[in-house]
Amino acid sequence: MSHDRDSLTLVWFRDDLRVEDHEALTAACGDGQVIGLWIRECRSDDGLGPRPLGGAARWWAHESLRVLETELAQLGIPLLFAAGSAADIVPQAAADLKVDAVRWSRRYAPAARRLDAQIKTDLADAGRAVHSHTGALLVEPWTVSPQGGDFYKVFTPFFNAVRDRSVGDSLPAPRTQSSPTKAQRQAFAGHSWVRDLDDLGLLDGTDTGSGSFASARTPQWWRTTVAGHWNPGCREAAGELACLSDGLDGYADSHDVPADPDSTSGLSPRLRFGELSPRQLLAAALDIPEVRDDDRQAWIRQLYWREFSWHLTYHLPAVESEPMRPEFASFPYEDDPEALDHWCSGTTGIDLVDAGMAQLWQTGWMHNRVRMATASFLTKNLLIHWWHGEQWFWDTLVDADEANNPVSWQWVAGCGADAAPYFRIFNPERQCERFDPDREYVGRWLGRGPGDLTQAERSGGDDEPIVDLRTSRQAALAAYDRMKNESAGSNW
Numbered sequence: 001m002s003h004d005r006d007s008l009t010l011v012w013f014r015d016d017l018r019v020e021d022h023e024a025l026t027a028a029c030g031d032g033q034v035i036g037l038w039i040r041e042c043r044s045d046d047g048l049g050p051r052p053l054g055g056a057a058r059w060w061a062h063e064s065l066r067v068l069e070t071e072l073a074q075l076g077i078p079l080l081f082a083a084g085s086a087a088d089i090v091p092q093a094a095a096d097l098k099v100d101a102v103r104w105s106r107r108y109a110p111a112a113r114r115l116d117a118q119i120k121t122d123l124a125d126a127g128r129a130v131h132s133h134t135g136a137l138l139v140e141p142w143t144v145s146p147q148g149g150d151f152y153k154v155f156t157p158f159f160n161a162v163r164d165r166s167v168g169d170s171l172p173a174p175r176t177q178s179s180p181t182k183a184q185r186q187a188f189a190g191h192s193w194v195r196d197l198d199d200l201g202l203l204d205g206t207d208t209g210s211g212s213f214a215s216a217r218t219p220q221w222w223r224t225t226v227a228g229h230w231n232p233g234c235r236e237a238a239g240e241l242a243c244l245s246d247g248l249d250g251y252a253d254s255h256d257v258p259a260d261p262d263s264t265s266g267l268s269p270r271l272r273f274g275e276l277s278p279r280q281l282l283a284a285a286l287d288i289p290e291v292r293d294d295d296r297q298a299w300i301r302q303l304y305w306r307e308f309s310w311h312l313t314y315h316l317p318a319v320e321s322e323p324m325r326p327e328f329a330s331f332p333y334e335d336d337p338e339a340l341d342h343w344c345s346g347t348t349g350i351d352l353v354d355a356g357m358a359q360l361w362q363t364g365w366m367h368n369r370v371r372m373a374t375a376s377f378l379t380k381n382l383l384i385h386w387w388h389g390e391q392w393f394w395d396t397l398v399d400a401d402e403a404n405n406p407v408s409w410q411w412v413a414g415c416g417a418d419a420a421p422y423f424r425i426f427n428p429e430r431q432c433e434r435f436d437p438d439r440e441y442v443g444r445w446l447g448r449g450p451g452d453l454t455q456a457e458r459s460g461g462d463d464e465p466i467v468d469l470r471t472s473r474q475a476a477l478a479a480y481d482r483m484k485n486e487s488a489g490s491n492w
């Protein structure tokens with residue numbers, strides 16, 4: 001259906017690569033004609049903008065954008081691509097395309113918010129209407145605070161404060177518009193900032209050639225290997241949402257079983273890139289009749305863990321680089337590139353850790369229970385700074401998320417939002433016995449069959465552990481004591 005009014009709106013897509021339940025897109029279509037824009041952004045020298053995508057996420061974004069382009073085209077909406085500084089490109093695009101308004105879904109990391117505020121001012125100064133919309137979160141972070149405090153620092157009170165809030169109904173895809181004419185398309189392509197998706201460099205990348213596994217990050221890897229495990233794009237995401245009952249069935253009891261591919265939903269990259277909105281997920285979970293209520297509630301609680309990560313990220317200046325507990329700034333981490341390389345390449349000799357790192361490298365994803373065990377091993381048994389692990393995950397996870405990744409790393413490292421921080425040191429052998437008793441998961445990812453010798457039964461050989469779990473645990477606790485004695489304590 002074509003629209004009568006003349007109004008033209010630019011919808012700037014970011015981490016919201018969908019057409020359903022998209023408030024900015026729906027509002028824009030209600031006003032008149034729409035043009036979409038996606039920018040491969042770089043961070044400015046003064047640190048404004050989103051964190052540059054890691055290798056696996058770049059591959060995902062590229063594929064997902066291809067699908068979004070097709071979905072939008074079916075609605076009569078062109079999607080234009082650009083690369084560079086959004087502070088330059090968005091005002092330029094708005095002027096060149098002569099749009100009346102610009103709309104986008106909000107983002108919440110401080111450096112991206114500051115950039116968006118600057119762009120909003122520039123557009124308004126140029127006489128354009130600018131509207132930001134909700135869409136990435138169920139709860140806007142500034143709408144929730146504890147009595148007498150600025151923001152929640154512990155999950156359970158946060159969850160109790162927001163769990164019963166209404167989030168409204170999901171929106172259908174907007175109605176079809178009249179497609180741009182050939183002449184209009186040619187005019188779009190003529191602007192200096194417009195690129196083809198394939199020219200954004202999302203699949204480019206260079207091997208640093210330094211010889212270490214951790215630095216040899218080749219994005220082509222993701223294209224050839226990880227691609228076999230995923231089908232990015234909002235169309236496929238909608239199909240997965242329809243099968244959500246598989247992931248929810250038995251969730252309360254079995255979500256910690258890494259060998260079972262249905263023990264969790266596997267929807268994290270869909271949320272990361274906004275192929276599905278959290279509101280769609282919540283509505284779907286509440287709607288599945290055949291799922292037991294404790295499974296449903298346990299899963300919904302996890303959705304709110306994601307909200308909590310963003311709540312913290314919104315309120316903290318630099319969650320990716322600064323410990324939430326300030327005393328950890330002086331934690332005596334060790335500089336051990338060789339051990340880091342063993343960890344990245346999954347050659348630590350600790351089965352669960354190596355299996356997890358193999359799953360990550362081969363699929364761009366790792367089960368949550370194993371993420372916790374591998375992260376604990378790096379930061380506590382190897383005493384390597386959580387930054388290094390966070391960065392490796394950032395580069396290798398298809399769901400690498402600006403909030404969930406650093407907040408989870410800080411949680412495991414003991415410097416984050418956890419009521420019982422440092423003393424929880426996951427023993428990866430005990431974790432394996434408990435959550436993978438038949439060794440199905442480690443067998444799958446280490447290329448050994450279930451029933452092979454357990455870690456304890458093996459001795460010597462190439463896969464001798466690089467560190468003794470018991471003595472390294474004691475060393476970690478001693479390092480913690482040293483830090484505590486040196487710091488005066490914190491008010492976090």
Ligand SMILES: Cc1cc2nc3c(=O)[nH]c(=O)nc-3n(C[C@H](O)[C@H](O)[C@H](O)COP(=O)(O)OP(=O)(O)OC[C@H]3O[C@@H](n4cnc5c(N)ncnc54)[C@H](O)[C@@H]3O)c2cc1C
Nearest residue numbers: 264265266267268302303305306368371400401404405408
């Ligand atoms: C060291 C470490 C790093 C992590 N990095 C990321 C990351 O970069 N991106 C990311 O999305 N998650 C991250 N997580 C959280 C969690 O591991 C993943 O969200 C989860 O494994 C995704 O699988 P799923 O979609 O099947 O989850 P499900 O169990 O089906 O849960 C549904 C959704 O809830 C959210 N969720 C589930 N568990 C958590 C959690 N512990 N914390 C926050 N949100 C959660 C996710 O959005 C997930 O898609 C990390 C966890 C750890 C311990």
